[in-house]
Amino acid sequence: MIILDNVTKIYENSAVGIKNVNLKIKEGEFVFIVGNTGSGKSTMLRLLLKEIEPTNGTIVIGDKNITRMSKEKIPYFRRQLGVVFQDFKLFENKTVFENVAFAMKVIEEPSKNIRRTVPNVLSTMGLESKARCYPKQLSGGEKQRTAIGRAILNHPSILLADEPTGNLDPKTSWDIMKVLEEINSNGTTIIVVTHNQEIVNSMQKRVIQLQDGRVIRDVVKGGYKE
Amino acid sequence: MKIASFSHFIHEGFESIFKNKSMAFASIATTTVCIFMLGMAFLIMENIEYNVRNIETGINITAFIDENLTEEEIDTLKGTILKSSQIESIDYVSKEEAIKRFMGEGNLTSDPELFNDITLPASFEIKLRNNKDEQDVIGILQKIEQIDTINTPREAMQLLISLKNFIQATSAVIISILVIIGIILIGNTIQLTVHIRKNEIKIMKYIGATDWFVRWPFVIEGLFIGFLGTVIPLIMLFFTYNFFINIFKRALSMDEESLIDFIPVLEIYQNLVPVALILGLGMGIVGSLIIIRKHLRA
Numbered sequence: 241m242i243i244l245d246n247v248t249k250i251y252e253n254s255a256v257g258i259k260n261v262n263l264k265i266k267e268g269e270f271v272f273i274v275g276n277t278g279s280g281k282s283t284m285l286r287l288l289l290k291e292i293e294p295t296n297g298t299i300v301i302g303d304k305n306i307t308r309m310s311k312e313k314i315p316y317f318r319r320q321l322g323v324v325f326q327d328f329k330l331f332e333n334k335t336v337f338e339n340v341a342f343a344m345k346v347i348e349e350p351s352k353n354i355r356r357t358v359p360n361v362l363s364t365m366g367l368e369s370k371a372r373c374y375p376k377q378l379s380g381g382e383k384q385r386t387a388i389g390r391a392i393l394n395h396p397s398i399l400l401a402d403e404p405t406g407n408l409d410p411k412t413s414w415d416i417m418k419v420l421e422e423i424n425s426n427g428t429t430i431i432v433v434t435h436n437q438e439i440v441n442s443m444q445k446r447v448i449q450l451q452d453g454r455v456i457r458d459v460v461k462g463g464y465k466e
Numbered sequence: 467m468k469i470a471s472f473s474h475f476i477h478e479g480f481e482s483i484f485k486n487k488s489m490a491f492a493s494i495a496t497t498t499v500c501i502f503m504l505g506m507a508f509l510i511m512e513n514i515e516y517n518v519r520n521i522e523t524g525i526n527i528t529a530f531i532d533e534n535l536t537e538e539e540i541d542t543l544k545g546t547i548l549k550s551s552q553i554e555s556i557d558y559v560s561k562e563e564a565i566k567r568f569m570g571e572g573n574l575t576s577d578p579e580l581f582n583d584i585t586l587p588a589s590f591e592i593k594l595r596n597n598k599d600e601q602d603v604i605g606i607l608q609k610i611e612q613i614d615t616i617n618t619p620r621e622a623m624q625l626l627i628s629l630k631n632f633i634q635a636t637s638a639v640i641i642s643i644l645v646i647i648g649i650i651l652i653g654n655t656i657q658l659t660v661h662i663r664k665n666e667i668k669i670m671k672y673i674g675a676t677d678w679f680v681r682w683p684f685v686i687e688g689l690f691i692g693f694l695g696t697v698i699p700l701i702m703l704f705f706t707y708n709f710f711i712n713i714f715k716r717a718l719s720m721d722e723e724s725l726i727d728f729i730p731v732l733e734i735y736q737n738l739v740p741v742a743l744i745l746g747l748g749m750g751i752v753g754s755l756i757i758i759r760k761h762l763r764a
Contacts, residue, residue, distance in 0.1 A: 289672065319674035329669045346675040348471045390673065 241266055242288070242398070242429070247297030249283050249453075257283030259453040261297070265431065267397070270424045272440045273433045274464055275450035281433045284450070285402055288431070289323060290314050302397065319347055322391030322399040322428075326406035328383040330375040336386050337362065337371040343393040357393065365389040365419065381412035388419055398429045405436050413439060437464035471679070479686030482659040489655040490691060496651045497695020497749055500644035501742050505703040507637030508738050514630040516729050521619045521626075526594040528617040529607050530587040533561070540588075543612055547590065550606055552599040557591045564588065587614065645749060652691055652753030656684050660761050667761070677762050684754045692750025696742050700735075707731050 249257035405413035
């Protein structure tokens with residue numbers, strides 16, 4: 241369960257990130273967060289990642305109030321989340337295998353476990369044949385699948401995706417959304433920040449719409465616009 | 467830290483050094499200069515201290531006596547001086563013995579004409595039980611008519627101590643400046659690596675890397691720079707020191723009985739190596755930690 245209780249974020253330059261946001265996202269939900277540029281989508285994602293602190297309000301993820309979390313505990317909290325970005329954020333000097341494996345290296349898993357687990361994830365992502373390729377040798381879709389592979393390697397309960405199809409063509413975008421839907425079917429909560437109207441309209445999932453930092457629409461099944 | 471992570475840190479640390487060769491070279495060079503200066507100062511100071519100790523534990527006072535004294539008078543005088551409980555021993559050095567010693571130090575050739583012209587006074591070499599009693603004993607000796615002049619190694623020791631203090635103060639200033647420059651340069655090298663790997667660090671943080679997981683490769687990079695910057699000057703100093711003490715020994719015709727001596731290189735290195743390693747590795751660690759701390763905070 242993710243709970244945002246009256247959360248406000250005002251930046252140092254007085255810009256409003258989000259204002260008085262109240263939200264509850266249940267375990268296993270698939271949620272789209274939509275809105276125009278500057279509406280507060282990225283702020284919300286950064287708050288959930290505990291990259292920034294709210295000015296007011298409380299954020300609870302699972303059974304933890306992350307607003308009160310000490311700096312030392314943040315890395316351990318982030319290991320329960322998977323995160324995927326529009327620009328993939330892959331290590332350019334590492335192969336696909338190494339990029340995915342890095343999520344396990346970070347949590348200091350033994351090499352034996354890494355060698356056993358990573359091929360399974362690569363197989364799920366359809367990347368077995370690309371294991372030894374570097375990111376520059378991959379297509380956009382393959383890069384994003386590598387990033388998703390890395391994000392799900394440690395079986396996170398929540399997967400945050402920031403514009404995951406932003407750099408992809410429509411067909412590849414659909415492939416990626418299918419991958420996310422499959423991950424969701426295994427019980428992982430998926431939160432996708434997107435501008436892709438076609439995908440949101442077609443998938444008919446929960447949609448939270450933000451405008452000027454406020455939630456202006458929250459529907460259980462809906463499209464990009466009312 | 468687990469073994470798998472350790473090998474990852476080592477790999478990442480070394481990779482950074484090879485990617486930023488020129489900056490790493492500059493950092494190693496600065497550390498080398500710094501440790502070389504420290505080593506030189508250390509070698510000089512240790513040798514001065516060693517010789518001061520030798521002088522202190524050697525002859526304390528030389529009392530030159532009236533050259534017209536007979537052997538009996540000399541024996542009587544020796545007995546009178548020895549009555550003082552502050553004196554441990556007293557040795558008589560005849561004129562002939564004094565000349566022989568002087569020649570033995572290489573100050574003269576065996577040219578008989580020159581030998582004939584030289585006259586050195588006979589003396590007593592007096593060793594004290596305690597160096598603190600030096601002034602008291604000098605007072606007693608000054609009251610004895612048959613004693614012409616009294617020499618103590620105090621002046622030579624004072625000169626050595628002043629020289630040591632000067633070298634200590636000068637090298638402390640120079641080494642401090644070099645340490646700061648070294649830390650800044652190592653920091654700059656690490657900063658360059660941090661800048662290049664800024665995105666990687668961000669990704670690591672997103673996927674749950676602890677600060678120490680991010681820090682270790684940079685610390686290892688700094689440690690390696692510090693290590694090389696210490697080992698290189700230590701090797702250079704080893705040969706330089708040996709080379710110069712051989713030159714000095716030859717130039718001064720020093721032998722085992724000479725008043726001035728040098729500490730053997732292997733003996734002095736037992737103290738120098740740990741000091742140099744602490745400073746060199748310390749510079750590497752401090753330089754890298756300062757920079758990465760700044761970055762992790764940001």
